[in-house]
Amino acid sequence: MVVALTFAVAATTFTSHLDAGSLFPRTSCSASTPLSCHNTTKQTNLCCFESPGGSILQTQFWDTDPSTGPTNSWTIHGLWPDHCDNSYSENCDPSRYYSSITNILENAGATDVLSYMQTYWKNDPNDGSDEEFWEHEWDTHGTCYSTLAPACISSNVEGQDAVYFFTRVVNTFKTLNTYDFLFSQGITPSSSQTHTLSSLQTALKSAYGYTPALTCSGSDLNQIAYYFNLQGSLIDGVLESYDAPSGGSDCPTSGIRYLPKSGSGSSPPPTTTTTSAGTSPTRGAGLPNKATLQSSTGTGCLLSYGTWSTQTCATFTFSGTLSGFTLTSSKGGCGVQGGILTCGNENEGTFTALSASGGEMSLAWGGSTTFSSDAVPSGQVQERVYTGSGHEKVLSFIIS
Numbered sequence: 001m002v003v004a005l006t007f008a009v010a011a012t013t014f015t016s017h018l019d020a021g022s023l024f025p026r027t028s029c030s031a032s033t034p035l036s037c038h039n040t041t042k043q044t045n046l047c048c049f050e051s052p053g054g055s056i057l058q059t060q061f062w063d064t065d066p067s068t069g070p071t072n073s074w075t076i077h078g079l080w081p082d083h084c085d086n087s088y089s090e091n092c093d094p095s096r097y098y099s100s101i102t103n104i105l106e107n108a109g110a111t112d113v114l115s116y117m118q119t120y121w122k123n124d125p126n127d128g129s130d131e132e133f134w135e136h137e138w139d140t141h142g143t144c145y146s147t148l149a150p151a152c153i154s155s156n157v158e159g160q161d162a163v164y165f166f167t168r169v170v171n172t173f174k175t176l177n178t179y180d181f182l183f184s185q186g187i188t189p190s191s192s193q194t195h196t197l198s199s200l201q202t203a204l205k206s207a208y209g210y211t212p213a214l215t216c217s218g219s220d221l222n223q224i225a226y227y228f229n230l231q232g233s234l235i236d237g238v239l240e241s242y243d244a245p246s247g248g249s250d251c252p253t254s255g256i257r258y259l260p261k262s263g264s265g266s267s268p269p270p271t272t273t274t275t276s277a278g279t280s281p282t283r284g285a286g287l288p289n290k291a292t293l294q295s296s297t298g299t300g301c302l303l304s305y306g307t308w309s310t311q312t313c314a315t316f317t318f319s320g321t322l323s324g325f326t327l328t329s330s331k332g333g334c335g336v337q338g339g340i341l342t343c344g345n346e347n348e349g350t351f352t353a354l355s356a357s358g359g360e361m362s363l364a365w366g367g368s369t370t371f372s373s374d375a376v377p378s379g380q381v382q383e384r385v386y387t388g389s390g391h392e393k394v395l396s397f398i399i400s
């Protein structure tokens with residue numbers, strides 16, 4: 001009795017601290033199996049070699065109309081096993097269409113995965129529920145993985161194949177933070193700014209190391225796909241990145257908008273909270289009275305004249321609300337003159353704060369958090385800060 005009780009308590013503690021991905025046994029696939037789409041001979045063990053869907057795409061949405069998911073994160077679309085020649089199979093095994101992904105994940109103890117999906121894997125509410133979207137992704141794409149076929153899995157858990165699939169999708173998505181990749185290159189959502197396709201691709205390649213494919217709805221950026229080959233099984237094999245095939249993107253070459261997730265374009269205004277002046281649109285974080293303005297590049301911050309430098313950061317006073325405030329340094333009020341950020345020239349203007357990654361907020365002028373300078377400062381050098389992305393080094397300033 002005592003022994004049994006102790007065991008039960010220990011087991012509960014054990015599972016609650018584990019990522020669901022580690023709850024499952026590893027496959028016996030050999031590390032010398034070739035990478036999918038890279039075999040030179042016919043492979044016979046398709047439990048350890050993904051085929052024919054060896055070109056795996058992690059697809060994400062940036063939904064702004066209506067907005068879905070956190071305002072500072074892209075959301076999951078799926079993980080698709082395309083063929084090596086970019087064709088694909090779909091709906092491969094109707095005998096494994098499950099009636100409730102939610103129940104399968106709950107019964108398997110994969111509640112971490114489920115709760116992550118509830119936040120980051122969102123259906124367009126006009127199209128149906130999140131559960132319906134998950135079922136669609138499993139039925140259409142998940143059942144096509146050769147390495148998740150019933151013959152590859154021995155388990156009494158109902159829907160174990162789907163549990164492996166959803167766990168892998170979530171774990172893969174977590175490594176592909178598109179919002180942060182773009183943010184790190186000074187690209188943040190804006191209702192006015194436009195981008196060229198090549199500038200977005202270059203920014204993503206700089207931040208991530210490989211070029212993903214981008215898809216637009218009209219001229220609005222709304223999907224991304226990261227490409228992988230797989231060594232071993234989808235359950236626990238290694239996903240190796242590669243550059244999206246040329247022509248994989250479907251956006252105009254210029255004039256691309258990366259719209260904010262709420263309150264712009266044709267999106268309805270957020271209806272979830274009744275906001276009064278000064279109430280934050282970023283879930284609880286308010287405007288500080290005093291803060292520094294740190295470069296999103298990780299180097300330097302703003303000085304009291306509004307220049308960018310690695311010298312001691314100026315402390316700015318914020319007066320107003322997140323949706324409209326004045327900024328003052330020891331030199332005086334700040335504003336923009338001739339496209340240049342300056343403080344102390346009696347040119348005080350109204351700034352706003354927009355939410356950035358990790359719950360941080362960035363300084364915005366004219367609704368855009370994008371600023372640029374001619375070079376990254378070092379030593380005693382101060383660089384002028386311009387609004388927009390017209391100069392060599394593009395960045396944002398984090399209110400910190």
Ligand SMILES: *[C@@H]1O[C@H](CO)[C@@H](O)[C@H](O)[C@H]1NC(C)=O
Pocket residue numbers: 039040041042043044051
């Ligand atoms: C790679 O293996 C798959 C699965 O056996 C096979 O269909 C394909 O023809 C192989 N490719 C080469 C080049 O042998």
